[in-house]
Each structure stands twice: as C-alpha cells, then as structure tokens.
Amino acid sequence: MDAARAVCCNPAMAASTPTPAASRPAEGDGDAPAFSPLYQQIKALITRSLQSGEWRPGEAIPSEIELAARFKVSQGTVRKAIDALADENLVVRRQGKGTFVATHAEEKIQYRFLRxxxxxxxxxxxxxxxxxxxxxxxxxxxxxxxxxxxxxxxxxxxxxxxxxxxxxxxxxxxxxxxxxxxxxxxxxxxxxxxxxxxxxxxxxxxxxxxxxxxxxxxxxxxxxxxxxxxxxxxxxxxxxxxxxxxxxxxxxxxxxxxxxxxxxxxxxx
Amino acid sequence: MDAARAVCCNPAMAASTPTPAASRPAEGDGDAPAFSPLYQQIKALITRSLQSGEWRPGEAIPSEIELAARFKVSQGTVRKAIDALADENLVVRRQGKGTFVATHAEEKIQYRFLRxxxxxxxxxxxxxxxxxxxxxxxxxxxxxxxxxxxxxxxxxxxxxxxxxxxxxxxxxxxxxxxxxxxxxxxxxxxxxxxxxxxxxxxxxxxxxxxxxxxxxxxxxxxxxxxxxxxxxxxxxxxxxxxxxxxxxxxxxxxxxxxxxxxxxxxxxx
DNA sequence: GAGTGGTCTAGACCACTGA
DNA sequence: CAGTGGTCTAGACCACTCG
The missing domain is CATH 3.40.1410.10 (Chorismate lyase-like)
Structure with a gap:
C-alpha cells in the first residue's frame, strides 16, 4: 500500500523512500546528476494539474492536507512545493482561506506585467x-x-x-x-x-x-x-x-x- | 535560563514563548497588528550582525547549528531566516561549505546590477x-x-x-x-x-x-x-x-x- | 570521516477566515 | 466553530566539500 507514494508516474522517481539507491542513474558522462527532491516532484505534479485545467484560474486548489494525502507525503513537503509555486506567482496563498490559482483576470493591480x-x-x-x-x-x-x-x-x-x-x-x-x-x-x-x-x-x-x-x-x-x-x-x-x-x-x-x-x-x- | 532566548533586545519581541498573550499590543486604532514571527526576528538579528561587520563580505557566517544555539531557537527557524536572507541576495548558501556574506567583489558574474x-x-x-x-x-x-x-x-x-x-x-x-x-x-x-x-x-x-x-x-x-x-x-x-x-x-x-x-x-x- | 547545508517527517500550536 | 495556511520544534537521514 505504500509502494506507490504519489510519484508513481514520474520516470525520474523513487519507490517508497525519497532517494533509493537507484536515484543515481547512469553516471556515464560525468554529467546530469539527476537527483530530484521529493518536493520538486510534487511541485511538478501540481504544475501539471494547473496546466491541465484541473483547477481553473481564481479557484482554490485542494488544501495542503488533502494534497499531502493524495501524494502520500507529509504536509511539510507539500508546503515547500506550494511555496515554490507561490514564489513563481503561479499560485496565491491566502491565510485562513486557501491557496488559489493565480489569474490575470481579477487582480486589483491590473497590468501585472506593465512596468x-x-x-x-x-x-x-x-x-x-x-x-x-x-x-x-x-x-x-x-x-x-x-x-x-x-x-x-x-x-x-x-x-x-x-x-x-x-x-x-x-x-x-x-x-x-x-x-x-x-x-x-x-x-x-x-x-x-x-x-x-x-x-x-x-x-x-x-x-x-x-x-x-x-x-x-x-x-x-x-x-x-x-x-x-x-x-x-x-x-x-x-x-x-x-x-x-x-x-x-x-x-x-x-x-x-x-x-x-x-x-x-x-x-x- | 530560558527567559532570555535570543530576541532579548528586540522591542517588539516576546519573552520565552514565540507569541505570548502580550503580543497583541494596544489595539487602539484598529491598526498595526505587529505580530512578528520568530524567524523574522532572527533574520533581523542576523542582518544587524551583517551590517555591523561582524562577518565581512565573502566570509562564512556561523553554521545553522551554531546560530540556533546562539539564539536559542531550533535549526529550522534559523534556516527559514537564512533562506529569506538568501532570497534577498544578502547571503549565499553553498551546500557542504557554509553560508557566505554576499559580495560584489568576487562574483564571477561581474556587474550584478548591470542589465x-x-x-x-x-x-x-x-x-x-x-x-x-x-x-x-x-x-x-x-x-x-x-x-x-x-x-x-x-x-x-x-x-x-x-x-x-x-x-x-x-x-x-x-x-x-x-x-x-x-x-x-x-x-x-x-x-x-x-x-x-x-x-x-x-x-x-x-x-x-x-x-x-x-x-x-x-x-x-x-x-x-x-x-x-x-x-x-x-x-x-x-x-x-x-x-x-x-x-x-x-x-x-x-x-x-x-x-x-x-x-x-x-x-x- | 567530520562538518556543512538540504530534505523529509510528525506533531503541536497559532493566526486568520467565514459560516 | 471548523478549516485553512503559518510558525516552531526535534530528530532522522541525505548530498556535498574538504582535509
């Protein structure tokens, strides 16, 4: 029941521990260490859901606890993933309310890109x-x-x-x-x-x-x-x-x- | 022995718990909530040391563990403070080596501000x-x-x-x-x-x-x-x-x- | 191998929002 | 009041650097 975690579809991922022995693949060219922390994998998964339209701009995404359960990781790891998304303005956190998909449509500051x-x-x-x-x-x-x-x-x-x-x-x-x-x-x-x-x-x-x-x-x-x-x-x-x-x-x-x-x-x- | 923590000189600070009952001072004007998380207080203290020249540009600052001991907080809290400083480019983290005071003098990319x-x-x-x-x-x-x-x-x-x-x-x-x-x-x-x-x-x-x-x-x-x-x-x-x-x-x-x-x-x- | 920063976890508690 | 994000802790383990 724990062999799947959440990253089950990620080619560059681990099984049940974050960094198994296999996480250092093919060191052939002395290049591409290719170690990806769990929170970055989670971030990528959330980004994919954003891109696919699972949650529309302006809507709330699931709570950290829900996402943690879905991906079978701790809340802290989800938090770190969402923090990174918030830094990139893909998502907006609002304490007490939730985390929302960023949108150009309803911003009080119109023209986010116009300097x-x-x-x-x-x-x-x-x-x-x-x-x-x-x-x-x-x-x-x-x-x-x-x-x-x-x-x-x-x-x-x-x-x-x-x-x-x-x-x-x-x-x-x-x-x-x-x-x-x-x-x-x-x-x-x-x-x-x-x-x-x-x-x-x-x-x-x-x-x-x-x-x-x-x-x-x-x-x-x-x-x-x-x-x-x-x-x-x-x-x-x-x-x-x-x-x-x-x-x-x-x-x-x-x-x-x-x-x-x-x-x-x-x-x- | 724990009544002092680290923020002993900060006017807007708490005693031994991060947020005592007194942390909501003078709600008079319905303004200035003035709640400052511990990690921000730590960040301010580190910034003060940077400003005072306790560590010179290019030098390493004390390790997270040392700072945690000095300020009597957990390593995680120090980490969050340093993360914030690194985001602002006041400090540079180098895994395995330490955290260093940012400098304009030795950057490989000269002209950090020249776009x-x-x-x-x-x-x-x-x-x-x-x-x-x-x-x-x-x-x-x-x-x-x-x-x-x-x-x-x-x-x-x-x-x-x-x-x-x-x-x-x-x-x-x-x-x-x-x-x-x-x-x-x-x-x-x-x-x-x-x-x-x-x-x-x-x-x-x-x-x-x-x-x-x-x-x-x-x-x-x-x-x-x-x-x-x-x-x-x-x-x-x-x-x-x-x-x-x-x-x-x-x-x-x-x-x-x-x-x-x-x-x-x-x-x- | 010792020391550093980096990741992950689990749990407690706080601040904010809205019904 | 319940539910959300925000803070803080303590501990385990990993990745990287250097002597």
Whole structure:
C-alpha cells in the first residue's frame, strides 16, 4: 500500500523512500546528476494539474492536507512545493482561506506585467483603443520567436494605450493562430479587464512569465503619427516574449512607450 | 535560563514563548497588528550582525547549528531566516561549505546590477574609463534623493564603459561625501573589479538593492560627443537609486546607454 | 570521516477566515 | 466553530566539500 507514494508516474522517481539507491542513474558522462527532491516532484505534479485545467484560474486548489494525502507525503513537503509555486506567482496563498490559482483576470493591480508608471500619480488607469486585429502567415522573425513552423498563421493585434486622453503606448502583438481561433477586434474591445484576462478565460492561455528587451529608438512616421509626436522623437522600445507552462512562448509583443511623462520602473537585487 | 532566548533586545519581541498573550499590543486604532514571527526576528538579528561587520563580505557566517544555539531557537527557524536572507541576495548558501556574506567583489558574474547585454555575445567584458571625480556641495535634487542635508558635500564620478573599443555607457554617479572620504579618480582607476567591490572593501558601503527608472531621451551635445553619436540620437536613460541596509540610499546614478548594439534585459513574473 | 547545508517527517500550536 | 495556511520544534537521514 505504500509502494506507490504519489510519484508513481514520474520516470525520474523513487519507490517508497525519497532517494533509493537507484536515484543515481547512469553516471556515464560525468554529467546530469539527476537527483530530484521529493518536493520538486510534487511541485511538478501540481504544475501539471494547473496546466491541465484541473483547477481553473481564481479557484482554490485542494488544501495542503488533502494534497499531502493524495501524494502520500507529509504536509511539510507539500508546503515547500506550494511555496515554490507561490514564489513563481503561479499560485496565491491566502491565510485562513486557501491557496488559489493565480489569474490575470481579477487582480486589483491590473497590468501585472506593465512596468510603465506616470511621473505623477498612480499606475494603471490606462484606456485601451484597438487599431486592428488580423490573421496572416507569420513573418519569419515572428515565427522563429514563437516557435511556429514556416507558413503557420499568426494573429496580429495593434492597439494604443491612452493616459488622460493622450496616447502613451503603441503595442504590436503577435499570437500563434492555432491558440487564438476566433479572436477579433470586437471581442477585444468588448472585454473589460486586462487583455491577459481575456486570453485566460476565453482561450485558456495563461501567461506565466516573460522576458523583455529594452532599447531607445527614434519614432518613425507611423509611430509618430499614432503617438502624436514628431518623427525622430525618442521612444522606449520594449520587446516582450511571454511564456506559458513549460516555457512555451505564446506571445511576442513589440511596444513603443512615450516616456515624456512616464517611466519604466525596475527593481534590482 | 530560558527567559532570555535570543530576541532579548528586540522591542517588539516576546519573552520565552514565540507569541505570548502580550503580543497583541494596544489595539487602539484598529491598526498595526505587529505580530512578528520568530524567524523574522532572527533574520533581523542576523542582518544587524551583517551590517555591523561582524562577518565581512565573502566570509562564512556561523553554521545553522551554531546560530540556533546562539539564539536559542531550533535549526529550522534559523534556516527559514537564512533562506529569506538568501532570497534577498544578502547571503549565499553553498551546500557542504557554509553560508557566505554576499559580495560584489568576487562574483564571477561581474556587474550584478548591470542589465545591459550585447546583441551578439556574452554580457560583461566592459572596459572602464574615468572622466573625473569631484567633491562639491550636493545639488538640490541629488541631496533630496540621497537624503542629505542642504549644504552637505557629495562626490560626483563620471565615467564611460567601452565595449570593443566603442563607448556604450556614460555614467554620472553621485555619492554622499561623508561615506566616501578619500575617493579619487586614481583609486577608481587602479582598482581591479567592479566599482561596487571597491565601495565594499575600501569604504564599507554595501549595495543591497536598487530601483531604476528608464526613459528614452535624445542625446545632448555633451553626451553625443562622449558617446560618439549625433546630437539627438536616442539613448536609454537609466536613473538608479541604490540602497544599503535599512533601505538607506547611498548612490544616485544617471546612466545613458547607447542601445544600437546592446539591449537592457528584464524578466517579469 | 567530520562538518556543512538540504530534505523529509510528525506533531503541536497559532493566526486568520467565514459560516 | 471548523478549516485553512503559518510558525516552531526535534530528530532522522541525505548530498556535498574538504582535509
């Protein structure tokens, strides 16, 4: 009855003790020690359930005690696994209530990934205006970034963010076509709340983490018109690659930020 | 013998049990619950020892077992305190060896805080060239940022970073004069290794964390000459406020980055 | 082999939430 | 009040480093 524990389906796992003699497999190349602590295996299992949609964004996951029973490990081990997930913002702990699947849809702080802050006043409060939303064969650079095959279709969304009636951000957003069937400008406009909330609830695509590359560039004709600036004005170029579970890239976003009255904030440690 | 535990000097602390009846002080305003877990108190004590220089950067701090004995708590509690310090990069754990005070002086990855990456190739490998180093009364905005009194002296350092013989970064660095007595261009030039390493070993000032504000700006005459660009060329402006223990600001740095062949990298989660 | 940090367990108790 | 996450403990054992 204890020969199974919880990791019964994990290829790199142990039988009933956490680290049996067999846990040091094939030392052939003097590489890949391949020892995985129990709590990381549990973390992987929980992540798999998150990915499979066993619990939906915003919902509570089972309590630590339940999970401990399910996986046949101690509560402390489950706790450590959940702590790691909470550190990665995949999950939110709320004392006395439970542990909840993170969501972009209901956050008080909208725009979890938007680091632009007005010089005076609070972040947020940006108004969205969509310019267009088109399906097409993915250009080469886009396809490469999104790991699409040549010829696959992509969705391009362009939009502006306004702050106090002035355009501040011009975004050019690329998405894999096969994940976003039926995405139209109308649905984008109708949806209240952050765009990543719509992606989550309507298309089941959850943005987990992202990398950004920032540069200073000069406004070209198109950008200068849309952002109401002179050609050549300096703009902050922000290229973001967003990823979902398994580090799979699912969005490439090219933003141009007017930083005359805003700044991009970052913390180092 | 157990009435003292370790937190004997902490005003917001308990006697011998972690959370005695008295731990809910003065609920007057319906504010400030002021409950501090033991491990956070231990963390604060360790931080105080770090700040006081009881252990120097690069050195090992006492083992978990020793600290547990000193503070009269369990090893698990010490462990949680150290985990928190490691998360904040104040300390580095090395299995089998010990826990070490973090340092800017010996890191393999130099420039822990520099997020600029060349488009092709590895980060780092920048050559420093100092332009000048002067002491003066702190300008008003600098004094405010560094929390100096009007009239206090400040040190201004200007320098360039070159990559493959081309100037890429122009830094304008402001430091509180009273912390950096005797800082000269010579000492800056002679020192091998990152500038924060010199600050650490020569002046006992340790940069713990920092906030940056990024903008796109147009190069003025001075910057364009030093960075060998046309006037008006777009530059990434990076204003960094660095802090030491207790969140005390100790450096204001204004950088201008040429992002034609480099980008500023950031990770979101 | 001795000493370090890393994992895992089991159990007690506390703080918070909501019915 | 019961149920949740949060803290603390004590002890066992493992993985890593170095002399």
């Amino acid at each position: 632009l802050t007005p010089d005076t006043g609070e972040p947020g409060g940006m108004e969205r205006r969509f310019i267009d939303c088109r399906r097409m064969r993915a250009p080469l650079d886009i396809a490469r970034a999104l790991e699409l095959k040549a010829g696959d279709t992509a969705v391009q969304v362009r939009r502006l963010l306004h702050f106090l009636e002035r355009p501040v951000v011009l975004d050019d957003i690329w998405l894999p076509g096969h994940l976003f069937k039926g995405l139209t400008a109308e649905r984008l406009s109708e949806y209240k709340g952050p765009m990543y909330g719509l992606f989550e609830t309507e298309f089941g695509v959850r943005m987990i983490r992202a990398e950004e590359q920032l540069r200073a560039v000069a406004a070209d004709a198109a950008a200068s018109e849309l952002l109401q600036l002179e050609v050549g004005a300096p703009l902050l170029s922000v290229e973001r690659l967003s990823r979902t579970y398994g580090d799979k890239p699912v969005e490439l976003r090219r933003g141009l930020y007017n930083t005359q009255a805003h700044y991009y904030r970052n913390e180092l440690s | 600029l990456t060349p488009d092709t190739g590895e980060p780092g490998g920048m050559e420093r060239r100092f332009i000048d180093c002067r002491r003066m009364r702190a300008p008003l905005d600098i004094a405010r940022a560094l929390e100096l009194k009007a009239g206090d002296t400040a040190v201004q350092v200007r320098r360039l970073l070159h990559f493959l013989e081309r100037p890429v970064v122009l830094d304008d660095i402001w430091l509180p004069g009273h912390l950096f007595k005797g800082l000269t261009a010579e000492r800056l030039s002679e020192y091998k290794g990152p500038m924060y390493g010199l600050f650490e070993t020569e002046f006992g000032v340790r940069m713990i964390r920092a906030e940056e504000q990024l903008r796109a700006v147009a190069a003025d005459a001075a910057a364009s000459e030093l960075l060998q660009l046309e006037v008006g060329a777009p530059l990434l402006s990076v204003e960094r406020l660095s802090r030491t223990y207790g969140d005390k600001p100790v450096e204001l740095r204004r950088g201008l980055y040429n992002t034609q062949a480099h980008y500023y990298r950031n990770e979101l989660s």
